[in-house]
Amino acid sequence: MSHDTRRWIHAETTKLWSLPATHLTALGTLVASAMLAIAFGAAGRPGGTTVLDAGLAPVGYTQVGFIILGVVAVTSEYSGGQLRTTLTAMPRRTTQHLAKLVSLAQFALLAAVITVLASIVVAGVVVGDQASLTEALRGIGGAAGYLTLTTLLSAAVAAIVRRTIPALAGLLVHYFIAGPLLRDRTDFATYLPDTAGYRMWFPGATGRLGALSPLTGAAVVLAWVVLAVAVSTTAFRRRDA
Amino acid sequence: MLKIDRLTKRRGSALILSDVSFEARRGRVTGFLGPNGAGKSSTLRILLGLDHPTSGTALVDGVRFAALRDPLAKVGAVLDGSGAHRSRTGRAHLNWVAAAGGIPRRRVDEVLELVELSGAARKRVGGYSLGMGRRLALAAALLGDPEALVLDEPINGLDPEGIRWIRTFLRERAAAGHTVLLSSHLMGELSETVDDVVIINRGRVVAQGTLAEITGARRNLEDAFFALTSGSGR
Numbered sequence: 078m079s080h081d082t083r084r085w086i087h088a089e090t091t092k093l094w095s096l097p098a099t100h101l102t103a104l105g106t107l108v109a110s111a112m113l114a115i116a117f118g119a120a121g122r123p124g125g126t127t128v129l130d131a132g133l134a135p136v137g138y139t140q141v142g143f144i145i146l147g148v149v150a151v152t153s154e155y156s157g158g159q160l161r162t163t164l165t166a167m168p169r170r171t172t173q174h175l176a177k178l179v180s181l182a183q184f185a186l187l188a189a190v191i192t193v194l195a196s197i198v199v200a201g202v203v204v205g206d207q208a209s210l211t212e213a214l215r216g217i218g219g220a221a222g223y224l225t226l227t228t229l230l231s232a233a234v235a236a237i238v239r240r241t242i243p244a245l246a247g248l249l250v251h252y253f254i255a256g257p258l259l260r261d262r263t264d265f266a267t268y269l270p271d272t273a274g275y276r277m278w279f280p281g282a283t284g285r286l287g288a289l290s291p292l293t294g295a296a297v298v299l300a301w302v303v304l305a306v307a308v309s310t311t312a313f314r315r316r317d318a
Numbered sequence: 319m320l321k322i323d324r325l326t327k328r329r330g331s332a333l334i335l336s337d338v339s340f341e342a343r344r345g346r347v348t349g350f351l352g353p354n355g356a357g358k359s360s361t362l363r364i365l366l367g368l369d370h371p372t373s374g375t376a377l378v379d380g381v382r383f384a385a386l387r388d389p390l391a392k393v394g395a396v397l398d399g400s401g402a403h404r405s406r407t408g409r410a411h412l413n414w415v416a417a418a419g420g421i422p423r424r425r426v427d428e429v430l431e432l433v434e435l436s437g438a439a440r441k442r443v444g445g446y447s448l449g450m451g452r453r454l455a456l457a458a459a460l461l462g463d464p465e466a467l468v469l470d471e472p473i474n475g476l477d478p479e480g481i482r483w484i485r486t487f488l489r490e491r492a493a494a495g496h497t498v499l500l501s502s503h504l505m506g507e508l509s510e511t512v513d514d515v516v517i518i519n520r521g522r523v524v525a526q527g528t529l530a531e532i533t534g535a536r537r538n539l540e541d542a543f544f545a546l547t548s549g550s551g552r
Contacts, residue, residue, distance in 0.1 A: 088418035095410035153403050161368055162401035162458055166418040168367045168384040317369040
């Protein structure tokens with residue numbers, strides 16, 4: 078890794094951690110996820126809801142927080158003319174863009190591990206049972222991986238759109254309206270980033286949600302991320318800042 | 319040190335810049351003057367690698383800005399506004415810029431002191447006045463103690479004391495051998511500050527030379543400016 082790359086990842090990390098919106102989003106997501114885990118744990122039939130089901134089910138909702146995180150990390154550059162400061166300090170755009178995504182992935186992974194771990198622990202208390210360590214680790218790994226990839230995909234979309242509300246609206250419509258509608262009707266929906274990644278965090282899914290194995294699903298979501306990052310990098314290089 | 323060579327910029331069908339060429343030299347303050355919308359900011363943005371030219375080049379010591387090894391030590395840029403996100407503190411903003419250039423944290427305190435912003439370093443940028451925002455932008459530009467300063471309308475939003483301060487500061491920078499390039503649409507404010515003058519109007523350079531050459535027989539820079547630009551129907 079070049080000197081610049083290491084410095085710029087450090088700068089982007091400093092930038093991300095000093096933005097109040099990122100902490101608030103991560104914290105809000107953690108709290109919401111734990112509360113949902115309590116609700117799912119308490120609502121389940123006695124003996125019918127496993128700790129992992131109750132602990133992981135919130136991911137479907139709390140991914141909103143990671144979508145917001147990805148969008149805000151990118152669109153905050155366009156507030157107060159900060160992007161000009163960024164590009165005069167870090168003028169090689171591909172390196173800068175990728176440095177931002179690397180620092181964001183680190184932040185998202187950390188936030189996701191804490192969020193999912195907390196949800197499983199809380200669910201365990203409510204259900205009055207424990208998940209096996211292997212199952213718990215697998216659940217945390219899959220869910221945190223899915224949430225991190227979703228954050229990166231959201232960031233890349235935001236970098237293409239460059240505005241908070243349109244980027245957020247488009248992503249939320251996809252994940253919560255278009256995605257669920259399509260997956261009930263068409264086979265290609267299996268390969269959309271929300272449906273494809275479902276078994277990464279919810280191994281027991283059935284139907285189209287369960288069509289791809291967790292690893293295949295992860296590969297499909299990763300492919301979407303790579304595609305979106307490639308498009309966003311090209312756009313970022315070509316456009317006037 | 320800063321060399322603009324035959325820059326042309328089109329946006330759609332609009333011709334923003336046409337064949338703009340000039341240089342800013344070490345040890346001198348170069349005033350890049352013209353009315354609003356003349357192409358000053360567009361030229362500076364291309365020089366700083368923010369916008370892409372349609373043709374022509376803008377070089378810093380013979381290199382495009384984006385190819386500079388250590389940009390913060392080469393060029394400090396002050397464009398409009400603070401260049402900072404409103405929800406970060408002034409110090410947090412400078413911290414990440416310093417990190418990008420591998421600049422030690424104590425330099426952050428130095429530049430805060432220099433622009434007289436130490437007292438507001440822990441306040442969020444959203445609570446800054448216009449003048450404080452401009453001073454924060456200058457602080458960020460000075461982090462790397464750059465060889466050249468590029469400032470777009472540096473006296474906009476400053477009170478008379480601030481204007482006096484920045485004039486003195488820029489003169490001292492030039493006297494120490496640095497390059498200063500500043501744009502402005504306020505001619506009267508600048509005649510005591512600049513050594514060289516480039517006048518741009520409607521995307522074209524209409525005159526350039528030393529202050530004495532441009533002012534010539536006229537009473538002052540302002541008169542010369544209007545004589546040079548009024549013919550083109552503003």
